[in-house]
Amino acid sequence: MAINRFLHISICISDPAKSIPFYEDVLGFKTEKVLDWSGPGPSGVMDVGDSEFTTWLMTQNGYRLELIHYKRPASPPHAITPRVNLLGFSHMTLGVDDAEKTMRELEAKGVKVRRHTHGAFYPSEEKTMFLFEDPDGLIIEAFTARPDGALPYGNEKKRQAPRAKRRGQRTVTRATKASARRRITSRVVKTKGHRRVAKLSKRPNRRANRRRR
Numbered sequence: 001m002a003i004n005r006f007l008h009i010s011i012c013i014s015d016p017a018k019s020i021p022f023y024e025d026v027l028g029f030k031t032e033k034v035l036d037w038s039g040p041g042p043s044g045v046m047d048v049g050d051s052e053f054t055t056w057l058m059t060q061n062g063y064r065l066e067l068i069h070y071k072r073p074a075s076p077p078h079a080i081t082p083r084v085n086l087l088g089f090s091h092m093t094l095g096v097d098d099a100e101k102t103m104r105e106l107e108a109k110g111v112k113v114r115r116h117t118h119g120a121f122y123p124s125e126e127k128t129m130f131l132f133e134d135p136d137g138l139i140i141e142a143f144t145a146r147p148d149g150a151l152p153y154g155n156e157k158k159r160q161a162p163r164a165k166r167r168g169q170r171t172v173t174r175a176t177k178a179s180a181r182r183r184i185t186s187r188v189v190k191t192k193g194h195r196r197v198a199k200l201s202k203r204p205n206r207r208a209n210r211r212r213r
Helices: 016-026 040-046 099-108 155-182 206-212
Strands: 009-012 030-038 052-060 063-072 092-095 113-119 129-133 139-143 184-191 194-201
Touching: 016 030, 016 052, 016 063, 030 040, 099 113, 099 129, 099 139
Parallel strands: 009 063, 092 139
Antiparallel strands: 030 052, 052 063, 113 129, 129 139, 184 194
């Protein structure tokens, strides 16, 4: 399957009066369209039987989010993911400039923040991430990238790459020098009206050559 672009993430919500202000006012998404759906077309495509639902198409910095509220059939509460290790949708991650500052701002707005998750993937790094929840309990991660732009799952690779590159460069250098030392070149030297082939090292003895002349 060749994917030409990533379109959007869809999230079912139970109460638009709570979720829409959360995603707009708290997270900063902008609602582009609000669409009402019903009938055999949408019902068949969504595979939930006879249905009636509303979608909010939101964007922020080029990323698209779709909130869906089902009037019929209602979304079951057990669809909420309380822990990130449960099967199915785990969480979504939003990049922020300052994780700690963002955490305080969310708490001031009454958002449920899992403060005990404020930390980092590597003990030596500053605390750059934490988890919080939307009005339905959906887990969202806030993450601050390092100055070099590395993501948590890419840090180790980025750290090892420079060392591996340097090792490779040293290996090539040693091999090149060893090859140069072993290399023997042939030069044609004219002596007394006839030609003879003399095998000389890469750095011939200049004094010996002058004596031959």
